[in-house]
Amino acid sequence: MSVALKMIGIALLDATDVLGALLGVLYLAGLWKLLEKSGVKGWWALIPGARDYQLARCAGREPEGRVFSVSGVVMLVIELLFVLLGNSKAATIEEIANQVLVLTVLLIAVLFVRWIYMLRVFAGLLNVYNLRKRWLWLVLASYTRWLPMLLWGFGKKYQPEWKLEDIKAELARLATHGSATVMDEGLTVNLEERSATEFFQKKVLLRDIHMTIPQGRMVLLLGGSGAGKTTYLNAINGYEKAKAEVMLNGSNMYTQYKKMQYEVGFVPQSEMMRGKDTVLNTLLDAAKLRLPRDVGARQRRERVDEVMEIFGLKPVRHNLVDKLSGGQKKRLSISMEFISNPSLFILDEPDSGLDGVMARELFVQLRKIADTGKIVIVITHTPDRVIDLFDDVIVLAKDSSRTGRLAFYGSIEQAREFFQRDRMEQIVKSVNRKEEGGDGLADEFVMKYAEVQYG
Amino acid sequence: MAELNKTENARRFHARHRGRGAQVWIYLGKLLRMFVYQSDWKVLPMAALIAGLVGMVIRKKMFLNMEGTLMGAFALVCVCIWNGCFNSIQVICRERDVIKREHRSGMHISSYILAHMIYQFLLCVLQTGVTLYVTKLTGVQYPSEGLITPWLMVDLAISMLLISYASDMLSLWVSTLAKTTTTAMTIMPFVLIFQLVFSGGMLTLPAWTQPLTQFTISNPGLKVIAAQADTNKRPFVTISDMLNKMGDNELNVEITMGQVMDLLTDDEIPTIAKLRQSVISLRLGDTQETPDDSVTVGELLDQIVEDPTLQAHRGNSYTLNITVGKLMDVVGRERLKGFLEEKAAQASYKADYALTEENVISYWMHLILFIFAFAALATVTLEFIDKDKR
Numbered sequence: 001m002s003v004a005l006k007m008i009g010i011a012l013l014d015a016t017d018v019l020g021a022l023l024g025v026l027y028l029a030g031l032w033k034l035l036e037k038s039g040v041k042g043w044w045a046l047i048p049g050a051r052d053y054q055l056a057r058c059a060g061r062e063p064e065g066r067v068f069s070v071s072g073v074v075m076l077v078i079e080l081l082f083v084l085l086g087n088s089k090a091a092t093i094e095e096i097a098n099q100v101l102v103l104t105v106l107l108i109a110v111l112f113v114r115w116i117y118m119l120r121v122f123a124g125l126l127n128v129y130n131l132r133k134r135w136l137w138l139v140l141a142s143y144t145r146w147l148p149m150l151l152w153g154f155g156k157k158y159q160p161e162w163k164l165e166d167i168k169a170e171l172a173r174l175a176t177h178g179s180a181t182v183m184d185e186g187l188t189v190n191l192e193e194r195s196a197t198e199f200f201q202k203k204v205l206l207r208d209i210h211m212t213i214p215q216g217r218m219v220l221l222l223g224g225s226g227a228g229k230t231t232y233l234n235a236i237n238g239y240e241k242a243k244a245e246v247m248l249n250g251s252n253m254y255t256q257y258k259k260m261q262y263e264v265g266f267v268p269q270s271e272m273m274r275g276k277d278t279v280l281n282t283l284l285d286a287a288k289l290r291l292p293r294d295v296g297a298r299q300r301r302e303r304v305d306e307v308m309e310i311f312g313l314k315p316v317r318h319n320l321v322d323k324l325s326g327g328q329k330k331r332l333s334i335s336m337e338f339i340s341n342p343s344l345f346i347l348d349e350p351d352s353g354l355d356g357v358m359a360r361e362l363f364v365q366l367r368k369i370a371d372t373g374k375i376v377i378v379i380t381h382t383p384d385r386v387i388d389l390f391d392d393v394i395v396l397a398k399d400s401s402r403t404g405r406l407a408f409y410g411s412i413e414q415a416r417e418f419f420q421r422d423r424m425e426q427i428v429k430s431v432n433r434k435e436e437g438g439d440g441l442a443d444e445f446v447m448k449y450a451e452v453q454y455g
Numbered sequence: 456m457a458e459l460n461k462t463e464n465a466r467r468f469h470a471r472h473r474g475r476g477a478q479v480w481i482y483l484g485k486l487l488r489m490f491v492y493q494s495d496w497k498v499l500p501m502a503a504l505i506a507g508l509v510g511m512v513i514r515k516k517m518f519l520n521m522e523g524t525l526m527g528a529f530a531l532v533c534v535c536i537w538n539g540c541f542n543s544i545q546v547i548c549r550e551r552d553v554i555k556r557e558h559r560s561g562m563h564i565s566s567y568i569l570a571h572m573i574y575q576f577l578l579c580v581l582q583t584g585v586t587l588y589v590t591k592l593t594g595v596q597y598p599s600e601g602l603i604t605p606w607l608m609v610d611l612a613i614s615m616l617l618i619s620y621a622s623d624m625l626s627l628w629v630s631t632l633a634k635t636t637t638t639a640m641t642i643m644p645f646v647l648i649f650q651l652v653f654s655g656g657m658l659t660l661p662a663w664t665q666p667l668t669q670f671t672i673s674n675p676g677l678k679v680i681a682a683q684a685d686t687n688k689r690p691f692v693t694i695s696d697m698l699n700k701m702g703d704n705e706l707n708v709e710i711t712m713g714q715v716m717d718l719l720t721d722d723e724i725p726t727i728a729k730l731r732q733s734v735i736s737l738r739l740g741d742t743q744e745t746p747d748d749s750v751t752v753g754e755l756l757d758q759i760v761e762d763p764t765l766q767a768h769r770g771n772s773y774t775l776n777i778t779v780g781k782l783m784d785v786v787g788r789e790r791l792k793g794f795l796e797e798k799a800a801q802a803s804y805k806a807d808y809a810l811t812e813e814n815v816i817s818y819w820m821h822l823i824l825f826i827f828a829f830a831a832l833a834t835v836t837l838e839f840i841d842k843d844k845r
Contacts, residue, residue: 098663239559261561273554276492288481289560293473362760
């Protein structure tokens with residue numbers, strides 16, 4: 001076989017001999033049909049590297065698909081180098097031996113990685129096709145892989161549980177176009193789209209979210225897992241920019257981010273503090289970072305004392321953070337952000353790990369902060385025990401295109417009426433996807449709210 | 456009320472916050488507190504322990520001969536790299552989430568890294584001091600005279616500090632790349648092995664891998680310590696030691712008459728010279744006159760050797776059964792040892808290890824370049840911390 005033919009064989013079919021090429025053709029034919037079944041163009045099967053990624057997408061294993069695909073390309077390059085090396089006339093035997101040694105070591109390392117990721121991708125594919133795990137035995141050996149691929153690709157009884165093309169079609173159907181009027185005071189969000197590109201593929205994480213939140217409101221942010229709650233919060237505080245205009249008290253959060261970042265207090269889900277520092281030092285350092293530099297040491301200390309008083313941290317001020325209880329850690333985490341007296345206060349599950357009494361105490365404290373004219377936005381998964389403390393609720397839902405959408409924004413009472421459900425947890429269940437144990441009504445509520453909002 | 460709010464908002468909006476310089480001090484203070492509370496201080500007794508172990512191994516060899524000095528230099532480089540790497544390999548990845556939060560609150564990454572650089576520098580200074588002190592205690596005989604400063608200990612301290620600090624910065628960079636401490640500790644052995652294997656001094660590397668040595672801290676590290684220890688001037692003792700060990704081994708030496716004749720007339724060989732100077736009395740025939748019948752063995756041997764009949768047989772060869780030890784005794788043990796050590800040292804001479812100001816300064820510069828390059832890479836890498844996937 002000529003070198004060129006050999007290289008083409010490796011590149012297209014991952015084969016170095018005639019039998020391998022024949023099996024490769026069968027595998028690709030099966031893959032072509034399988035990709036089409038999942039709503040992906042069949043010709044992707046002909047492109048080395050990309051075909052692995054598309055297969056992983058069909059298996060619902062996109063992150064694994066990236067490594068699977070890259071390892072495929074690297075292996076291909078190594079195999080091509082082997083062919084070139086075997087036909088090299090210029091190099092000495094010793095040079096060739098060295099290069100072969102390096103390539104072999106690389107090949108072994110890549111082969112191992114590829115094998116593991118292939119296992120993960122095909123395990124995902126078996127789930128999508130609702131097949132038994134024993135199929136993996138056929139898949140793992142390169143000389144039998146063509147058989148399951150042909151069967152799954154051409155066999156009518158093998159059908160995927162979901163298709164990628166369904167998701168794509170829904171994207172256009174569910175688009176709504178509106179905008180919120182910008183207020184001088186309070187928060188105005190006009191988010192068109194928040195997307196992320198992963199492995200050359202654009203993913204829309206959030207779209208069409210428009211709202212105005214007046215000062216002094218305590219807002220509950222609801223949504224199922226993966227609905228984009230944290231993404232939304234990061235987008236409105238300018239940390240992860242979206243295609244949007246976010247105005248806080250008349251200033252643009254995006255164009256003036258450096259100035260505005262001190263106007264937003266973001267309390268993350270996990271504590272994110274240095275465990276081996278004392279409470280007092282943690283707060284003093286937070287004060288140094290967050291307060292303007294014209295605030296003197298004495299004023300800083302007074303502010304720290306004031307915040308410790310508000311959040312009941314004075315008795316433990318000399319304790320190491322690691323030694324605090326869960327509730328104390330939460331309060332310290334909130335205190336760090338509260339030190340700069342921000343206009344917008346965002347808390348991502350501040351009550352996780354707290355019992356009912358402690359959680360309520362914490363939310364009462366947040367209510368007090370909102371009553372001083374601040375906007376407080378809170379994500380919580382147990383909202384009903386403290387719902388009386390909130391003014392408004394935002395409901396985000398993952399639509400059928402798996403994009404986070406605004407399903408509702410308004411007062412608590414309006415929400416109950418809109419969703420025809422009394423409890424907030426029931427509202428979350430109503431918009432959650434069926435496979436997540438929900439009612440799968442996200443699209444309906446998204447469209448209904450768009451009609452209510454824009455007519 | 457609305458007007459008041461607007462004024463307050465405007466005032467807050469225009470307030471200036473702490474800049475990069477001021478933030479460095481905030482983080483330096485934090486790191487110094489961590490030194491006490493987070494048990495970072497443990498790196499100092501660890502450095503002493505490692506130095507003690509290494510010191511006990513190298514004390515009888517370093518600065519005494521070429522091989523021992525080179526091995527000792529390599530051991531010191533390993534200690535420095537080990538100390539430096541383990542100082543900082545976890546410091547950033549262990550608090551990655553905290554950094555993300557603080558970055559969001561206005562922390563400058565460059566200030567954070569600079570604070571680490573200052574803190575790690577102080578750690579490395581202390582570790583270098585501890586290492587030199589402990590190795591001296593174990594009995595390593597450091598010569599007193601330095602090249603750049605009047606004291607060799609100070610010269611060596613600067614080199615060891617730069618090696619430790621460059622390794623420290625390399626690990627700091629790895630710590631910014633790794634998302635978790637587990638990942639960092641998985642990468643660490645590869646970094647260490649790469650540094651030690653590709654130092655270019657101890658292992659003979661294939662030609663095509665030689666360029667890789669330029670990317671290791673151990674390469675200029677080993678060169679600078681080997682140069683400062685004046686390795687090239689130290690005797691190369693392996694061959695003479697080996698000959699001593701082979702003393703009882705028998706040799707079947709093929710020797711010609713000419714070689715024996717030359718040997719017997721060689722005044723350079725102490726044993727032969729001594730023999731040749733011995734005086735013997737000759738009593739010729741039965742004469743009673745003994746005016747001046749004494750003659751030296753040398754004169755006698757010269758007469759015999761110059762005999763034309765004997766000269767005609769110079770090419771005749773004979774087999775000589777002799778042990779290595781006896782042969783060395785004939786040639787002169789000390790003379791042979793000196794000769795072999797000198798010649799072997801000349802053959803092993805490396806321009807890279809020459810004790811010159813030019814060499815030492817260039818290696819220091821190489822290490823300083825590594826320090827700043829790794830610190831810059833750490834800063835750039837950490838600037839992307841917000842891109843971490845949630």
